[in-house]
Amino acid sequence: MSLLTVGTVAFDDIQTPYGHAEKVIGGACTYISWAASYFIKDIRLTSIVGADFPKEEIAELAARGVSMEGLKVIEDGKTFFWAGKYHENMNQRDTITTDLNVLDDFDPELPESYKDSQYIMLGNLTPDIQIRVMEQLPSTKLIVLDTMNFWMDIAMDRLKEAIAKVDVLTINDEEARQLSGEYSLVKAAEQIFKMGPKYLIIKKGEHGAMLMSPDKTFYCPALPLAEVKDPTGAGDTFAGGFMGYIAKTGDISFEGMKKAVVYGSAMASFCVEEFSLGKMKTLTQQDIDRRIQRFVDLTSFSI
């Protein structure tokens, strides 16, 4: 099965109570692709960087089976840069700097070899770009779109056009409330289903994630961790694990998606344990299997 990943590839500068990581590798598409690479090999990355982006980082992803044909490298450009600071409550962060750089002109034209992609993970980007990518894909099995409050603030109409075209929307709880105008997440989901998506994933950070369809809900808690060093990329890593598992199995039933949510949650729980991709580059199948078992232990009961 083929997975198309779209989003930023970036440099991050991250401050948390556990330390300061300067100019480390980040970006939604990076986290998505790394997480998905533990499940399938046919991943097709779509992004843009400047000449300053390390060639060895590109080579590492390529070595994991990620096609880099859709990575545009702008020779006289600089890579997207984000700097942020987290406080003790890791659910909140302040953005210190956002330098769009090459991202400002990103207008992805998919390589011919990408156009038969079946599973599509659209990382957080302008709705314009997300729509532009979808228009180039004639036959997909599942399109998942991630977005954020920023686009609701400045481009709600265009965002709703994008949302109307997707199968699954992933947002956090506050964004679900903003998008729907409803405080109750049950009512918020009802409104969001009217916008087009068949499934909704509400990410709740340290409280877990909910998968909803018009008639079913599944709640996967987050694994309680002794140390969360850096939450950056957790949502993208969740999406990468979720979509990697679905692309691997081809199971887009609600039961299949429930399992994918658990795999996504497990991958996200690794992500936050180190800065940047520190943990995401080092996992073994045994690490993942053991972590999945911890989710089983955390949630199972018999009445």
Place this chain on the structure above:
Amino acid sequence: MSLLTVGTVAFDDIQTPYGHAEKVIGGACTYISWAASYFIKDIRLTSIVGADFPKEEIAELAARGVSMEGLKVIEDGKTFFWAGKYHENMNQRDTITTDLNVLDDFDPELPESYKDSQYIMLGNLTPDIQIRVMEQLPSTKLIVLDTMNFWMDIAMDRLKEAIAKVDVLTINDEEARQLSGEYSLVKAAEQIFKMGPKYLIIKKGEHGAMLMSPDKTFYCPALPLAEVKDPTGAGDTFAGGFMGYIAKTGDISFEGMKKAVVYGSAMASFCVEEFSLGKMKTLTQQDIDRRIQRFVDLTSFSI
């Protein structure tokens, strides 16, 4: 099995976005006892009210098998009164009025018939009273103590004396952080286990509840609801359902407590659907069974 319940019996005045309930029945011990009464009959209530408290409310609880021998009625006194207002985010509330009234002189002396109680649910009250009750109980099977940040602010040392004597502590996530000085709930639990309790239940409101022992964790999400009309008493109702189920089964293993957490969560999900005890007085066994099945559906997956 016998369950001793201790806490306030009160009048509440509650404002939420769904309405205003004036001078309705409230109090931790009331909610605990009503919830537990769906599981066992030998419940022994310990509280204090004024002559203004309705006799028919006392009769209703007595009719459910709750002993009122430990309810002190002060003929020339007024019942404890609390007024509060919830905003759209039902996790937060402002206290408008707290009139202690008869509670100011509450010094519970347990009736002889209560002293062989095996399961003890100490609702939120001054640590002094909680300790005084425990000192009158020679042989218990499980003592559960609920408390709140207010006592951490003004009586932390005495509260720690109380906590040292109990088997299970129930608090919310912010209180676990305040009590332990640790932000991570995993680290907070480690500190709290050093204070004495063998089990910790962290209540997370709309995000559910976690049961922790030094080597195990179980997470039960809250049921997503379309309408939360009044969160007052949800934590007490959880405690009542939890302890009612344990007193019924006598199973104080971790597996047994997991089930009790699910029953407690189910009872709390009913509580918030109406003001005051509106829903808690009307449940059938079928209502409870169906709600439990919704928790099974919400959380179950197979890998």
